[in-house]
Amino acid sequence: MGSIPATRSRFEAVEHKPLGGPFKIEAAYRSDTSEDKVNLGIGAYRDDAGQPWLLPSVAEAKKRMDLPSCTHEYSPLHGIDAFIEPARRLVFGAELDPEIAPFVASMQTVSGTGANSIIAKFLARWIQPQQIWLPAQTWDNHPHIWRQNAPAIQVRDYPYYDQKTCSLDFAGLMATLERDAKEGDAILLHACAHNPTGIDPTEDQWKDIALLCEKKRMFVVFDSAYQGFAFGNLDKDAWSIRHFATHPDLEFAVCQSFSKNLGLYGERVGALHIVTSRNAAPSVALAIRSQLVEIHRGEVSIAPAFGARVATTVLTSEEIFSQWLEDLVFMSGRIKAMRQALFDELVALGTPGSWKHVVDQTGMFSYTGLSTDQVAVMQEKFHIYMLPTGRISICGLRDANVKYVARAIDSVVREGKA
Numbered sequence: 457m458g459s460i461p462a463t464r465s466r467f468e469a470v471e472h473k474p475l476g477g478p479f480k481i482e483a484a485y486r487s488d489t490s491e492d493k494v495n496l497g498i499g500a501y502r503d504d505a506g507q508p509w510l511l512p513s514v515a516e517a518k519k520r521m522d523l524p525s526c527t528h529e530y531s532p533l534h535g536i537d538a539f540i541e542p543a544r545r546l547v548f549g550a551e552l553d554p555e556i557a558p559f560v561a562s563m564q565t566v567s568g569t570g571a572n573s574i575i576a577k578f579l580a581r582w583i584q585p586q587q588i589w590l591p592a593q594t595w596d597n598h599p600h601i602w603r604q605n606a607p608a609i610q611v612r613d614y615p616y617y618d619q620k621t622c623s624l625d626f627a628g629l630m631a632t633l634e635r636d637a638k639e640g641d642a643i644l645l646h647a648c649a650h651n652p653t654g655i656d657p658t659e660d661q662w663k664d665i666a667l668l669c670e671k672k673r674m675f676v677v678f679d680s681a682y683q684g685f686a687f688g689n690l691d692k693d694a695w696s697i698r699h700f701a702t703h704p705d706l707e708f709a710v711c712q713s714f715s716k717n718l719g720l721y722g723e724r725v726g727a728l729h730i731v732t733s734r735n736a737a738p739s740v741a742l743a744i745r746s747q748l749v750e751i752h753r754g755e756v757s758i759a760p761a762f763g764a765r766v767a768t769t770v771l772t773s774e775e776i777f778s779q780w781l782e783d784l785v786f787m788s789g790r791i792k793a794m795r796q797a798l799f800d801e802l803v804a805l806g807t808p809g810s811w812k813h814v815v816d817q818t819g820m821f822s823y824t825g826l827s828t829d830q831v832a833v834m835q836e837k838f839h840i841y842m843l844p845t846g847r848i849s850i851c852g853l854r855d856a857n858v859k860y861v862a863r864a865i866d867s868v869v870r871e872g873k874a
C-alpha cells in the first residue's frame with residue numbers, strides 16, 4: 457500500500473491491444489463514409505437488404521413463450537436439460553441418439569466459443585495431449601482459445617487449403633498428421649461449412665480422416681457452428697460427426713453453436729458434448745460432466761437461459777421446427793444464389809482465372825483467392841471490406857451490390873496481371 461504515487465496508475469504497463477481479424481475490418485467499415493461501401497467481413501447472416509434477419513421460427517417461438525410472465529431463475533449448473541437433450545439429438549440424429557446418449561457427457565455452454573474454451577481447459581486438465589492440431593486456415597479465435605485456455609498444449613497446424621487449386625489439400629493433411637501427430641494428440645475438425653475456406657472434406661475423405669484419428673488414438677474436437685448452413689439440411693451437415701460416432705472406440709467432443717443457424721448470435725446459445733468409448737461404463741460420462749461443470753463454475757457459473765429457452769421451443773415444437781427447416785433452406789439458398797450471382801458476373805466480365813471455387817465452396821464464407829495486396833486495393837479504392845486472407849462473407853453480397861463487387865474483383869485481378 458502507499459507505494460503507488462497518487463498521479464500514476466498501476467496499470468501503466470498494460471499495452472493497448474488493437475482489434476484484430478473481423479472486428480478490425482468491421483470498425484474500418486463503420487467509419488467509412490462512402491455510399492458504395494460493402495461489408496464482406498461480417499460473420500453473421502444478412503438479408504438482401506443487408507440487415508440482420510429474425511428467423512420466422514424464432515419469432516414464432518418468442519410469441520409462444522409468453523415472455524411477460526417468464527421468470528429469470530438460475531438454471532442448473534450443467535444447463536437446462538430441456539435444451540441439452542434436443543440439442544444433442546440434433547447432432548446425433550434420431551436414429552443414433554438413443555444408442556449413444558448414455559455415453560455422452562453434455563452441458564450447456566456460452567455458445568460455441570464457450571464450448572471450445574471449456575473443452576480446451578478440460579483436455580489440459582484431464583487428458584494432457586501434447587499437441588492440438590488446427591487446420592492451417594481456421595476461425596481466427598481457435599489458436600487464441602487454445603493458447604489462452606490450455607497453454608501447456610502446443611498448437612500445431614495441419615495443411616488444409618491448397619492455394620493453387622482453391623480446394624482441400626487432402627494429401628497434405630493426411631501426410632502431415634500421419635507423420636507428425638503423436639498418439640493421444642487432439643485435433644480440431646470443422647463439422648461442416650469450414651470457416652474461413654468454405655471447403656469441407658468429401659464423405660470418403662472424412663472416412664479416411666476418422667480411420668487415421670482412430671489409428672493414432674487422437675482426441676477429435678468437432679466445431680459445429682454451421683449445422684444447416686452447408687446443405688441447408690441439418691442431417692447432411694452432421695454427417696461427419698455421425699460417421700465418427702459409428703467408430704465405437706473413437707472418443708470425441710462436439711462444440712455446438714446456435715448462433716448462426718438460429719440467428720441467436722448475441723444470446724450465446726450452445727452446448728458441449730463429449731462422446732466416450734462405447735466400452736466405457738456410463739459412470740465415465742457422468743464423471744466427465746461433473747468436471748466440466750466444475751470448470752464452468754469457475755468461469756461463468758451458468759450459461760444464459762433466455763436464448764436456450766428460445767432454442768428449446770424451436771427444437772421441441774413440431775410446427776416451429778418445420779418452420780426452422782424452411783428458414784435454413786431460405787438462408788442457405790440465398791447464400792448459394794449469391795455465390796452463383798458473383799460467379800456469373802465474373803464469368804461475364806471474363807475476369808482472368810477460374811472462379812468455379814466460388815460456387816463449389818459451401819456455407820457462409822468463400823476464400824476468393826485474392827492476395828493481401830489485392831484485398832488492400834479492394835478496400836482503399838472500392839470501399840469493399842474483406843479479411844486480408846481473401847475471405848469474404850457471402851452474406852454481405854446482395855442483388856444491389858454483387859455487380860459492383862464483381863467489377864472491383866475484376867479490376868484488382870487485371871491490375872495484378874498488367
Ligand SMILES: Cc1ncc(COP(=O)(O)O)c(C=O)c1O
Binds near residue numbers: 679
Ligand atoms: C468456426 C466457428 N466456430 C465457433 C464460432 C463461435 O461462435 P459463437 O460463439 O457465436 O457460437 C464461430 C463464429 O464465428 C465460428 O466461425
